Amino acid sequence: MSPLLASHYREILVGVGENPEREGLLDTPQRAAKAMQYLCNGYAMSLEDVTNGALFESQSDEMVIVSDIELYSLCEHHMLPFIGKAHVAYIPTGRVLGLSKVARVVDMFARRLQIQENLTRQIAQAIQQITDAAGVAVVIEARHMCMMMRGVEKQNSIMTSSVMLGAFRDSSTTRQEFLQLIGRR
């Protein structure tokens, strides 16, 4: 845990009108710093660490989809959570990625300060880079606390963002098949 970050949280407590000396808040700066470091631990990760070489030779050239990967991120404008699901697909060209690693790649980029569009693109580009796929598709559906708890206070709006690369961009049939399989069509 970073003592510097904890001391900043102590200032935040003062800034919101709290007394950081009251009993319930004595350990809060340390706890909050630890929690925030966890929520931003994606900065310290690299694709090499996260995938750990889990690429396996395979003759399959059929679409692989990992859907409904739960996602917790922080919006870079308000540092409030956005929460949702990611659906990731790719078309292998000789090597497939270990299943859990798809979710680890999602987490690596989600555990940073983000806007949803950039998060979606970073995941797609990383999967492309790792697998050298013939195409990659990523769809993210998320609810933004900065729109729910404050600001316009809309509780039911869901933001959907997508990035289609390669075959998913070039072929509407491939794209439709993906969207159908994740239940979006």
Ligand SMILES: Nc1nc2c(ncn2[C@@H]2O[C@H](COP(=O)(O)OP(=O)(O)OP(=O)(O)O)[C@@H](O)[C@H]2O)c(=O)[nH]1
């Ligand atoms: N496109 C996009 N916008 C986001 C995302 N997360 C938050 N925002 C928006 O970023 C914008 C920041 O707008 P500002 O007017 O600078 O900030 P604000 O006064 O707090 O805005 P309000 O939320 O409208 O009260 C808001 O419209 C947010 O809804 C995201 O992931 N993608």
Ligand SMILES: [Zn+2]
């Ligand atoms: Zn926000």
